[in-house]
Amino acid sequence: DPVVVYDPLADRWVISQFAVPAGGSVPQDECMAVSQTNDATGAYYRYQFHLTPNFLDYPKLGVWPDGYYMSANIFNTSGTAFLGPQAFVFDRTKMLVGNPSATSQTPGITGGATEETFLPADLDGLKPPPVGAANPFVEWPSGSPLVYKIYKFHVDFTTPANTTFTLFASPSAAAFTLLCPTTRSCVPQLGVADRLDAIADRLMFRNAYRNINGGTLVNNYTVSANAVAGIRWFELRNVNSGPVTAPFQESTYQPDAIWRWMGSVAQDNQGNLALGFSASSFSIYPQLRYAGRLATDPLNTLSGEQHLFDGAGSQSDSSNRWGDYSSITVDPVDDCTFYYTNEYYDTTSSFNWRTRIGYFKFAECTAPAKGTAHFVVTVCDGGAALANASVSIDGRPYGATKSNGTYDAALGTGNHTYSVSKALFGTVSGTFTITNGSTTNVPVCLQGTPVIVAKSTALVNESCAPANGVIDPGETVTVTFSLKNTGGGSTSNLVATLKASGGITPITTSQNYGVIAVGATVGKDFSFVANGACGGTITATLQLQDGAKNLGTVSFTLTLGKQVVVLTRNFDSGAPPALPAGWVATQGVNAGGFPFWVTSNSGTPTPVADSPPNAAYSVDPSNVLDNRLDTPSFTYTGAAQVTFRQNFDLEQADANTAFDCGVLEISNPNINGGAFTDIITAGGSFVTGGYNHTAINGSFANPCLPSRPNWSGVSGGFITATANLPAAGIGQPSKLRWRMCSDNSVSHAGWRVDNVTVIGGYVCCTSPAEAISTPTTPSGPASGSTGTNYTYSTGGSTSNLGHPVQYRFDWGDGSAAVWLPVGTTSAQHSWTSPGTYLVKSRARCSIHTSVVSNFSNTFSVTIAP
Numbered sequence: 001d002p003v004v005v006y007d008p009l010a011d012r013w014v015i016s017q018f019a020v021p022a023g024g025s026v027p028q029d030e031c032m033a034v035s036q037t038n039d040a041t042g043a044y045y046r047y048q049f050h051l052t053p054n055f056l057d058y059p060k061l062g063v064w065p066d067g068y069y070m071s072a073n074i075f076n077t078s079g080t081a082f083l084g085p086q087a088f089v090f091d092r093t094k095m096l097v098g099n100p101s102a103t104s105q106t107p108g109i110t111g112g113a114t115e116e117t118f119l120p121a122d123l124d125g126l127k128p129p130p131v132g133a134a135n136p137f138v139e140w141p142s143g144s145p146l147v148y149k150i151y152k153f154h155v156d157f158t159t160p161a162n163t164t165f166t167l168f169a170s171p172s173a174a175a176f177t178l179l180c181p182t183t184r185s186c187v188p189q190l191g192v193a194d195r196l197d198a199i200a201d202r203l204m205f206r207n208a209y210r211n212i213n214g215g216t217l218v219n220n221y222t223v224s225a226n227a228v229a230g231i232r233w234f235e236l237r238n239v240n241s242g243p244v245t246a247p248f249q250e251s252t253y254q255p256d257a258i259w260r261w262m263g264s265v266a267q268d269n270q271g272n273l274a275l276g277f278s279a280s281s282f283s284i285y286p287q288l289r290y291a292g293r294l295a296t297d298p299l300n301t302l303s304g305e306q307h308l309f310d311g312a313g314s315q316s317d318s319s320n321r322w323g324d325y326s327s328i329t330v331d332p333v334d335d336c337t338f339y340y341t342n343e344y345y346d347t348t349s350s351f352n353w354r355t356r357i358g359y360f361k362f363a364e365c366t367a368p369a370k371g372t373a374h375f376v377v378t379v380c381d382g383g384a385a386l387a388n389a390s391v392s393i394d395g396r397p398y399g400a401t402k403s404n405g406t407y408d409a410a411l412g413t414g415n416h417t418y419s420v421s422k423a424l425f426g427t428v429s430g431t432f433t434i435t436n437g438s439t440t441n442v443p444v445c446l447q448g449t450p451v452i453v454a455k456s457t458a459l460v461n462e463s464c465a466p467a468n469g470v471i472d473p474g475e476t477v478t479v480t481f482s483l484k485n486t487g488g489g490s491t492s493n494l495v496a497t498l499k500a501s502g503g504i505t506p507i508t509t510s511q512n513y514g515v516i517a518v519g520a521t522v523g524k525d526f527s528f529v530a531n532g533a534c535g536g537t538i539t540a541t542l543q544l545q546d547g548a549k550n551l552g553t554v555s556f557t558l559t560l561g562k563q564v565v566v567l568t569r570n571f572d573s574g575a576p577p578a579l580p581a582g583w584v585a586t587q588g589v590n591a592g593g594f595p596f597w598v599t600s601n602s603g604t605p606t607p608v609a610d611s612p613p614n615a616a617y618s619v620d621p622s623n624v625l626d627n628r629l630d631t632p633s634f635t636y637t638g639a640a641q642v643t644f645r646q647n648f649d650l651e652q653a654d655a656n657t658a659f660d661c662g663v664l665e666i667s668n669p670n671i672n673g674g675a676f677t678d679i680i681t682a683g684g685s686f687v688t689g690g691y692n693h694t695a696i697n698g699s700f701a702n703p704c705l706p707s708r709p710n711w712s713g714v715s716g717g718f719i720t721a722t723a724n725l726p727a728a729g730i731g732q733p734s735k736l737r738w739r740m741c742s743d744n745s746v747s748h749a750g751w752r753v754d755n756v757t758v759i760g761g762y763v764c765c766t767s768p769a770e771a772i773s774t775p776t777t778p779s780g781p782a783s784g785s786t787g788t789n790y791t792y793s794t795g796g797s798t799s800n801l802g803h804p805v806q807y808r809f810d811w812g813d814g815s816a817a818v819w820l821p822v823g824t825t826s827a828q829h830s831w832t833s834p835g836t837y838l839v840k841s842r843a844r845c846s847i848h849t850s851v852v853s854n855f856s857n858t859f860s861v862t863i864a865p
Contacts, residue, residue: 001017001018001057001059001324002017003059003060005062006332007063007092008063008124008332009063009065009397009398010092010096010399011399011410012034012035012036012399014033014034016030016032016061018056018057018059018072019048022715022716023652023712023713024713025077025652025655026054026055027056027057028050028052028053028055028655029048029050029056030049030070030072030104031047032048032068032095033045033047034047036402045096045098047090047095049103049104051104052074053077054074055074055075055076056072058072058073058117058324059071060119060120060205060325061122062120062121062135063122063123064121064135065123065129065396065398066092066093066396066397067090067135067155068090068092068095069087069121069137070087070090071086071087071088071120071137072088073085077655081113082113083112084109084111085111085116086108086110087151088105089104089135089163090104091157092397093390096388097388097400103157105160105163107164116140116141116142116202117139117140117202117203118140118149118151119207119219121138121208122206122207122208124208124329124330125269126269126335126368126410126411126412127212128396129211130240130241131394131396134152136153136215137150137153138203138207138236140201140203141176146173146175147171148170148172148236149169149170150167150169150170150171151165151166152165152168168239168242169242169245171236171245171247173234173247174232174250178200178201179198179200179222179223179261180200180224181200184197185197186200186320187261188259188281188282189285189286190280190284190285190314191285191348194316194318194320196286197321197322198229198259198262199222199262199322199325200221200222200224200229204219204263204326205325205327206219208267209239210267212269213238213248213271214237214238214240215239215240215241216248217235218234218235218236218265218267218273219233219234219265220233220234222260222262222263223252225252225254226257228254228259229259230253230260231252231253231260231261231277232250233252233253233263233265233273233302234249234250235247235249248299250300251301251302253275258281260277260279261277261278262277262322262325262342264326264327264340265328266330268335268338268362269330269365269367270295270366271295272294272295272365273293273295274290274291274338274362275290275302276289276328276338277289278322278343280314284310285310285311285312285344286311286314286343287310287344288309288340288344290305290328290338290340290360291303291304291306294364306360308340308342308356309356309358311345312346312347313345313347313349314345314348315345315349315350316350317350318350318351323342323343323353326340326343327340327341334365336361336362336365336366337359338359339357339358339359340358341356341358343355343356344356368412369412369413370436370437371411371434371435371438372408372409372411372434372439373432373439373442374407374408374439374440375401375406375408375409375420376406376443377389377405377406377407377444378405378446379488380446381489384405385404385405386401386405387401387402387403387404388422389405389407389420389421389422390421391409391420392418392419392420393411393417393418394416411434412434413434415433416431416433417431418430418442418444420444421446422446424448424451424487424488425447425448425449425488426446426447430442448487448488449489450485450487450488450494450516450551451485451486451487452483452486452491452516452544452551452554453483453484454483454484455484455521456482456523457479457480457558458479459479461478462476462477462478463476463802464765468562470559471558471560471561472530472561472764472765473531473532473533473561473767474529474530474767475529475530475765475767475801476507476529476803477528478525479528479540479558480525481523481524481542481556482521483516484521485519485521486519487518490518491513491516492515492547493512493515494512494545494551495544495545496510496513496542496544498528498540499541499543502538502541502555503530503531503532503537503539504530504539504540505531506526506527506528507526507528507803507847508525508527511524512524526540530560534561534763534764535762535764537557537559537560538558539555539556541553542554559762560764561763561764563761563762564637565757565758565759566636566640566759567757567758568756568758569631569755570754570755570756571609571614572611572613574614577598577599578599579597579599579616583616583629583630584630585597585627586630587625587628588626588628588703589624589626590626591623591624592621592624594619594621594627595619597616597627597628597629597740599614600614600615601614603617603749603750605647605649605715605752606717607717609752610718610754614754615647615752615753616629616738617750617751617752618751619747619750620650620740620742620748620750622742622745623744623745624701624702625742626741627739627740627741628738628739628740629737629739630667631735631756631758632735633734634758635732636725636729636731637730637761639727640724640725640730640760640761641724641758642722642725642756642758643722643757643759644721644753644755645719645720645753645754646711646754647717647719647751647752648662648713648714648715648750648752649715650662650712650713650740650748651743651748652693652713653697656693656694657694657696658702658712659696659697659700659743659745659746660702660742660743660746660748661693661712662710662712663691663711663739663741664678664723665682665737665739666682666684666725666726666729666736667735667737668682668726668728668732668734670728671683671729676735676739678708678709682729683728684726685723686721686723687722688722689720689721689722690723691709692711692712693709693712694709695709696708696710700743700745701743701744702741703741704741718752725760736756736758768801770799770801770845770851771800772799772800772805772843772853773800773843773853774797774853775841775842775843775856776856777794777841777856777858777859778794778839778841778859779792780793780861781861784864785865786831786834786865787830787832789828789829790829791828792839793825794841795825803846804847805844806820806821806822806843807824807842807843809840810839810842811829811837812838813831813832822846831861835862835863836860836862836863837860838860838861839858839860840858841855842854842855842856
């Protein structure tokens with residue numbers, strides 16, 4: 001169900017296609033692509049949105065200023081029950097600039113299985129809808145009496161709770177007779193008995209909106225008229241604000257005995273209307289035709305039917321399907337020319353359709369008065385082109401700049417306002433004027449803002465001996481903290497201050513990073529004492545100040561100690577199929593002579609190894625097999641994790657239930673008596689890449705039953721799984737087991753495991769007790785008089801851990817002594833009474849202030865009156 005629409009505001013192309021997610025069995029996702037320029041064959045920003053756990057069918061798009069809107073018909077996963085139509089909207093503004101945080105919103109299935117299907121409005125023309133207007137969805141006629149329900153979908157991506165989907169109006173609909181309500185075998189063709197599906201139970205693509213006559217929507221659907229297929233077309237007006245009590249016009253086009261269906265309708269800028277459709281009968285091959293009406297023609301009339309292209313064959317043996325929709329659009333350049341595309345056959349055959357595109361216009365149509373706003377957006381500092389800046393015009397989101405910083409908007413004549421913005425660059429607003437047939441240049445520069453993030457760390461020095469290359473509890477270290485500027489402007493004089501928090505006692509308090517250009521990384525060294533437990537973490541936080549601007553904080557999390565690797569294996573040391581020494585393959589049950597786990601460097605699923613050439617591999621056969629791969633015994637002494645890479649293609653029943661599966665088990669004397677037990681049941685937990693299915697189908701003798709969580713489906717290549725090992729197993733010999741269980745039917749490619757690592761606890765260097773050496777004997781004047789200040793000096797003390805030291809003098813007169821600042825070795829003192837005084841000094845660690853040295857030798861000072 002691919003759909004392509006043109007975004008006239010942004011001058012971009014939008015492509016969508018539903019998709020089956022990894023591990024799924026039916027379409028549940030919508031893949032979307034937005035062109036990066038107006039070149040439909042160029043580069044695209046691509047997105048995949050997971051929309052529903054159910055079967056997503058018949059998605060149809062509509063362009064609107066605040067979003068790309070979509071309708072879909074939702075079924076249960078087996079496709080046997082219709083659950084109702086569902087509306088969706090995607091964040092157009094973010095998708096136009098390739099922002100990966102773009103999201104979708106939906107009100108859910110609002111009406112249930114009895115609700116008729118609907119389509120979103122799709123914007124045509126130069127004039128957008130009113131500012132803030134909600135997208136009008138129109139529903140196929142329902143109720144008694146019949147009405148066209150119009151729902152308004154208002155989205156708020158900033159505050160999703162404000163998003164609404166509400167019934168706006170219920171204009172009356174004329175009665176009609178259903179065409180082929182119980183069969184797809186409907187429309188006749190020349191020369192074959194096969195008939196074609198009329199898809200006569202829904203509105204046809206597009207629900208074309210044009211902001212004329214208070215907001216106009218035109219659409220169509222296929223009905224039974226005089227025993228053949230005819231096209232019911234209608235025009236709704238005043239959909240912007242209402243009231244809408246009845247169609248402005250509504251009629252069935254069926255001028256003769258030819259069957260007409262698969263219509264698409266639109267209006268040009270003057271309200272002239274064209275309807276394209278398929279035509280067929282017992283006497284003609286399927287054809288492409290169109291008819292139309294001028295805005296001044298009598299209401300409810302179409303005329304002037306033309307043959308766009310006549311097919312030369314009929315379709316046979318193709319399950320009656322004749323596409324899902326056709327499409328008529330209006331050329332945005334002149335807003336007069338209609339382009340129509342539909343299918344045909346050039347010879348009678350099966351699954352051999354051809355596509356035709358044709359164009360035409362009403363001679364009476366003239367292009368609207370318009371001009372072009374040519375935006376040139378640059379960075380104020382340096383003038384570099386600024387790509388992916390969002391442009392709003394007259395209060396509506398319009399488009400975004402290309403890689404060269406330009407964006408062209410087609411606009412009606414007169415005065416307009418604009419706003420240009422980009423994250424990290426702020427917003428600039430202004431006005432401009434458009435004259436008919438002219439281009440108005442709109443130069444804009446945005447001032448970038450620096451955004452500083454933590455980039456990396458590097459250990460430069462450590463006090464632990466011998467050095468072990470990691471930070472240990474109580475250790476004095478020097479670490480390079482590297483900062484990266486991911487913003488839109490450079491820093492001018494960035495100063496980072498290390499905070500005394502998170503287990504950090506700073507020695508170096510601040511560093512000047514200076515100018516960090518956009519995209520650049522700068523590192524500076526900080527010394528500090530690490531306080532914490534072995535295996536724990538500490539957090540270094542830097543307060544950032546760029547001149548007068550506070551840029552907030554960045555943090556680095558550091559682990560204390562070195563991880564103990566208790567087991568590691570990549571399966572590359574030997575030749576296939578032999579397993580590495582100590583690794584054991586066994587089987588619980590084997591109903592077909594299937595092979596054990598082996599080392600493999602070929603076959604499927606691909607790739608065959610995460611680190612070439614080899615990986616461990618188990619088949620997934622078409623009969624019962626319980627294939628087991630066990631590690632050698634290992635012991636972990638603290639909190640432990642296993643990490644491995646896996647690539648699987650195992651038969652699943654659906655997204656939740658497996659037919660064939662893989663599980664991870666552990667054996668440990670402290671757990672379940674040593675019997676192999678599922679890693680979760682044993683008390684472990686997955687950190688990443690955990691089980692993707694919750695159950696096992698119980699009908700086909702899978703040996704991993706009773707039902708349990710597992711891996712199944714298709715991983716799509718190697719993915720990482722990490723699991724915490726059970727705390728109950730600490731200190732006891734353990735083994736891990738990868739167990740592949742297949743049921744009694746259907747084979748798949750199998751399961752590959754590679755790069756297994758078990759990390760079990762940490763080891764740390766123990767720093768020695770801190771000691772401060774004795775300072776030198778104070779020096780200074782040996783005599784003096786009362787009331788006069790004299791200067792004395794000391795020094796020479798060090799910490800065996802490299803910590804800074806402080807000094808304090810004892811003046812021998814009982815006066816209070818104070819500790820001097822780090823780096824200060826001199827102090828002044830005066831005595832109030834004559835006598836002989838013994839001056840001495842002492843040192844302490846400035847970090848661990850309770851650690852002090854012995855007193856120095858005394859220095860005798862004689863004070864006269």
